[in-house]
Amino acid sequence: MSAITETPILVELPVLRITPPSRWWTIPFSELWEYRELLYFFVWRDIKIRYKQTAIGAAWAVLQPFLTMVVFTVIFGKFANIGSDGLPYEIFYYSALLPWMYFAAALQNATNTVVENQRLITKVYFPRLVLPLSSVLSGLVDFGVSFLLFIAMMVYYRVRPTAAILWFPAFLLLAILTALGVGLWLSALNAIYRDVRYVLPFLVQFWLFASPVIYSSSRVPAKWRWLYGLNPMAGVIEGCRWSLTGRGRPPAGPVFVSLGAVIAVLLGGVAFFQKLETTVADVV
Amino acid sequence: MSKVVIKAESLGKRYRVGERERYLALRDVLAGFVRAPLRRNGRRRSKDYLWALRDVSLDVEQGEVVGLIGRNGAGKTTLLKILSRITRPTEGYAEIHGRVGSLLEVGTGFHPELTGRENVYLSGAILGMRKSEINRKFDEIVSFAGVERFIDTPLKHFSTGMQMRLAFAVAAHLEPEILLVDEVLAVGDTEFQKKCLGKMQDVSKSGRTIVFVSHQMNQIRRLCERLLWIDAGRIQQSGPAGEVIAAYEAATMKGAQEHHGVAGSPIFLGWELGDAGNILKDGSKEITLNFIISPKEAVRRGHFGLTIRNGEGVAVGGWGFDDLSLEAGVHQLHFTLPYLPLRPGTYTIICSLFNGGNNLTGGKMLEHWNAVPFLAVDTLPLSHQQDAWAGILNIAANLEISTHNRDRKDVRAQAGMIEAESKFDST
Numbered sequence: 001m002s003a004i005t006e007t008p009i010l011v012e013l014p015v016l017r018i019t020p021p022s023r024w025w026t027i028p029f030s031e032l033w034e035y036r037e038l039l040y041f042f043v044w045r046d047i048k049i050r051y052k053q054t055a056i057g058a059a060w061a062v063l064q065p066f067l068t069m070v071v072f073t074v075i076f077g078k079f080a081n082i083g084s085d086g087l088p089y090e091i092f093y094y095s096a097l098l099p100w101m102y103f104a105a106a107l108q109n110a111t112n113t114v115v116e117n118q119r120l121i122t123k124v125y126f127p128r129l130v131l132p133l134s135s136v137l138s139g140l141v142d143f144g145v146s147f148l149l150f151i152a153m154m155v156y157y158r159v160r161p162t163a164a165i166l167w168f169p170a171f172l173l174l175a176i177l178t179a180l181g182v183g184l185w186l187s188a189l190n191a192i193y194r195d196v197r198y199v200l201p202f203l204v205q206f207w208l209f210a211s212p213v214i215y216s217s218s219r220v221p222a223k224w225r226w227l228y229g230l231n232p233m234a235g236v237i238e239g240c241r242w243s244l245t246g247r248g249r250p251p252a253g254p255v256f257v258s259l260g261a262v263i264a265v266l267l268g269g270v271a272f273f274q275k276l277e278t279t280v281a282d283v284v
Numbered sequence: 285m286s287k288v289v290i291k292a293e294s295l296g297k298r299y300r301v302g303e304r305e306r307y308l309a310l311r312d313v314l315a316g317f318v319r320a321p322l323r324r325n326g327r328r329r330s331k332d333y334l335w336a337l338r339d340v341s342l343d344v345e346q347g348e349v350v351g352l353i354g355r356n357g358a359g360k361t362t363l364l365k366i367l368s369r370i371t372r373p374t375e376g377y378a379e380i381h382g383r384v385g386s387l388l389e390v391g392t393g394f395h396p397e398l399t400g401r402e403n404v405y406l407s408g409a410i411l412g413m414r415k416s417e418i419n420r421k422f423d424e425i426v427s428f429a430g431v432e433r434f435i436d437t438p439l440k441h442f443s444t445g446m447q448m449r450l451a452f453a454v455a456a457h458l459e460p461e462i463l464l465v466d467e468v469l470a471v472g473d474t475e476f477q478k479k480c481l482g483k484m485q486d487v488s489k490s491g492r493t494i495v496f497v498s499h500q501m502n503q504i505r506r507l508c509e510r511l512l513w514i515d516a517g518r519i520q521q522s523g524p525a526g527e528v529i530a531a532y533e534a535a536t537m538k539g540a541q542e543h544h545g546v547a548g549s550p551i552f553l554g555w556e557l558g559d560a561g562n563i564l565k566d567g568s569k570e571i572t573l574n575f576i577i578s579p580k581e582a583v584r585r586g587h588f589g590l591t592i593r594n595g596e597g598v599a600v601g602g603w604g605f606d607d608l609s610l611e612a613g614v615h616q617l618h619f620t621l622p623y624l625p626l627r628p629g630t631y632t633i634i635c636s637l638f639n640g641g642n643n644l645t646g647g648k649m650l651e652h653w654n655a656v657p658f659l660a661v662d663t664l665p666l667s668h669q670q671d672a673w674a675g676i677l678n679i680a681a682n683l684e685i686s687t688h689n690r691d692r693k694d695v696r697a698q699a700g701m702i703e704a705e706s707k708f709d710s711t
Contacts, residue, residue: 018369018378041409045395052397123389124410125369281371282299 021278025271031127038126042134046109047141061142062149065097072097076214085216085248088157094150095241096213099175102143103233104204106176109135110183111200114191114280121281128277129270132187136180143172150244162246171239174255178232178262184269188276212237217251229257232265287381289462289493290344290367295376297337297362297517336362337517340376346461349494351508351525353501353532359517360497364388364464367495382461382493385412389466391451396440400431400450403439407454421457428479429453456483463487466497478669481506501529502671505628526628526662530563533595533630534658551577551637552653553614564661567625567678575617575635579650583610587642590619591634592626592659600626600676606642627667627678631659 032039051057069090076082077089084092113135114121114128121128154161190196208214211233220228228234235258238251337359344350352360365371367378368386393410394403404425408418418425426432429449431442439447465484484507488494498504504511504525511528513520521528553576557564564571573590586608592601603619633655641647666681668674 014382016369016380016384018366018373018380020374020376021372037415038409041406045398045406048402049395049397119389120393120410122370123392124386125384126410278372281365 021275025274027270028127028129032129032133035126035130039130039134039137042130043138046134046138050138050142058142058145061145065094065101065146066149068101069093069097072214082215083219085218087159087245087247091153091157091159091245092216092241093213094153095244096211096237098143098146098150098244099171099236099240100208100211100213100233101146102139103175103179103236104208105142106136106139106179107183107186107204108200109139110179111186111190111197113183114187115194115197128280129184129273132180132183132273135187136176136183139179140176154244159245161244164243164246164250167243167250168240171236171243174232174239174259174262175236177266178236178258181232181262181266181269184273185265188269188273191276191280207231207233210234212241217254218248225254226257229254230261232258232262234258286345286347288343289346289381290342290378290495291380292340292342292367292378293376295337295340295363295366295373295378296335297359297366297371298374299334299336300332335517337366337373340514340517340519342512342519342522344493344495346493347488347491348510349488349496349508351504351511352495352497352514353499353504353511353528354514354520358514360514361388361466362517363514364466364495364497368464380462383412384462384464385458385460386464387411387455387458387466388464390448390455394439394447394451397438399438400426400435400442404435404450404454407451408457411455411458412460413458417459425450425453425457428456428483452480456480456487460492462493462495464495467499481669500671501533501629502665502669502674504529505665506669524662526660527563529628530630530658530660530662534660551579551651552635552655553578555633555655557659562659564624564626564659565663567661567663568623570620570622571624573619573621573633575619576614577610577617577637578614579610579612579637579639581612581639583608583637583639583650585639585641585647586610587636587638587647588617589636589638589642593632593634594626594676595630598676600631604642624661625678626661626663627674627676628661628663628665631661633659 051060054060056063072093073089077084077093087095110132113131117131186196186200210231212220217225217228217234217238235251235255239255242248242250340359340363342350352363354360362371364386365388366373367380368384368388370386370388391407393407395406398406404422405415405418409415426435429446429452431446431450434442434446442450481503484494484496488507494507496504496507508525510523511525512522513528513532521531555573555575556562558572558574585606587604587606588608589604590602591599593599634653635655636652637650638647639650643649661678663678665674666678
């Protein structure tokens with residue numbers, strides 16, 4: 001090891017040490033920061049490409065949640081008459097579909113991102129975390145577009161937002177972190193087992209039923225609420241609905257449980273993804 | 285003293301056989317669990333693993349251009365991938381001082397749906413350029429590629445050649461301190477290749493370090509001072525470019541010639557080039573080849589023939605000497621040429637000794653011999669840059685242009701150049 005000290009060190013140049021993968025993992029914040037422009041370009045590319053060669057382009061970002069909302073309103077609202085906590089069904093469903101659609105699309109993108117970019121991964125180095133991160137962030141544009149329709153609906157149905165809306169960014173952040181955490185797991189798993197992409201549609205469907213999109217979480221027995229909060233999307237959706245419409249009480253308990261669950265999923269996801277990262281160029 | 289910018293210490297990379305280029309399906313894992321009990325005693329056998337790279341240590345100094353040569357699959361690309369952090373080593377470590385740019389492929393990150401302009405930014409960012417840097421160099425990149433008119437057209441409407449040119453133009457404008465390049469110059473038309481080669485030379489002159497993989501020895505000779513020859517994952521030889529190329533080509537040729545079974549000879553005992561071993565350093569001066577021979581019988585009216593062949597087996601020169609008289613015993617033959625202007629490369633010398641005349645006058649061939657090891661010519665390349673046009677001779681040439689004021693028709697009429705008209709126009 002004395003060889004290292006003999007090497008003249010260039011003070012002005014950054015020194016990089018390439019070693020076999022260690023068993024420890026860290027979140028490479030400084031490296032991610034260094035690659036922030038690449039992150040920006042990946043997000044920009046995803047957005048640019050998403051609606052290329054479609055006839056109506058970004059209108060899909062509005063149509064998808066809108067049509068789903070119409071179907072839910074007619075079937076679950078009017079026919080099945082599931083309660084909506086006193087909100088118009090349209091608002092009740094759309095306010096939940098906003099985060100849910102974002103989440104489902106982000107999972108879809110994140111799952112495929114490592115596999116789709118395998119050529120890049122085997123030819124260039126960059127922190128691989130940039131990939132799932134960018135696929136989760138690029139969905140925010142669609143989210144923004146569909147949010148505009150929500151504002152119009154609020155005006156139309158005369159639902160006046162309250163001070164609770166100040167909490168909305170926090171719930172949106174929670175949604176992003178949830179999508180990122182789960183996306184990390186799925187993208188890494190999909191790189192190893194391509195089965196994941198076939199499992200994903202079922203996963204998203206079951207998750208929809210396990211989250212308070214179609215129904216209100218007030219239907220869940222109070223003593224099981226905390227357990228229900230282990231599903232991070234329960235906290236996110238309930239939180240979004242509450243902060244956007246101002247109806248009901250803040251879902252504080254489940255949200256804290258959700259927050260804990262998100263942090264656990266996220267840290268586990270980063271660790272798992274990083275473990276994969278060291279070998280991904282050999283595996284994909 | 286120069287500074288070491290890349291330092292590698294016993295790097296090794298092990299792959300599980302079958303792991304590369306392949307992904308697992310869940311059923312394989314399940315099948316693995318079922319089969320596991322059969323394998324339980326003893327760990328995985330060593331033949332399940334393959335060392336793509338083993339025990340590779342190297343120092344590259346700032347401003348050096350180092351070439352990697354070797355057969356396909358020898359581990360050159362694996363080494364580049366480790367140094368560029370695409371894959372991690374299994375053992376050993378490397379230290380890199382400075383920003384690294386790697387070009388393992390031309391057009392990395394290009395997307396067919398995006399326009400040329402968008403792709404320049406995307407690819408530039410992926411290769412490690414800052415946005416401000418791309419802004420600054422954008423016009424230069426586009427004009428280097430020669431695609432100004434199409435820059436706002438989606439890439440999928442570009443011809444393959446245009447895509448390649450644009451891709452390389454982006455890559456050529458990278459300015460990292462260390463550039464790792466894997467055989468990407470083999471793109472585009474010859475005109476563009478020349479431009480790229482020039483660009484690479486500019487880069488190396490500006491003090492940046494380049495590690496470069498290529499199979500084109502002419503390119504390597506032009507660009508690299510030092511070479512590493514990698515074979516079966518290990519460094520076979522490292523040193524000045526000419527020497528390593530000579531050894532590499534000799535080894536490649538040896539493999540091809542062993543079939544002829546000419547090694548080991550009772551009469552021809554060896555040869556040397558003046559006192560310089562078997563490497564010719566300057567083809568413009570007088571050279572002497574000394575052959576040691578030991579005929580078992582007296583030779584009368586003998587014939588000594590000698591032919592020099594290049595790597596492709598083409599005879600580049602041959603000489604014959606008749607009426608030799610030699611007694612049995614050890615002799616040295618001193619064969620002198622005033623100059624030997626051969627292109628750099630590896631050559632073989634084929635000699636023969638006849639007794640009682642030559643092959644046409646009824647002589648008897650005593651022995652036919654391929655000089656081993658080979659004659660390596662390590663001179664400055666002076667002929668055409670491309671192997672295909674350089675030929676065999678290595679002679680410095682000069683081109684001058686004089687311009688006539690009269691119009692072309694008069695000049696042609698005067699010089700009798702009417703016949704050459706079409707040729708004149710096509711160039």
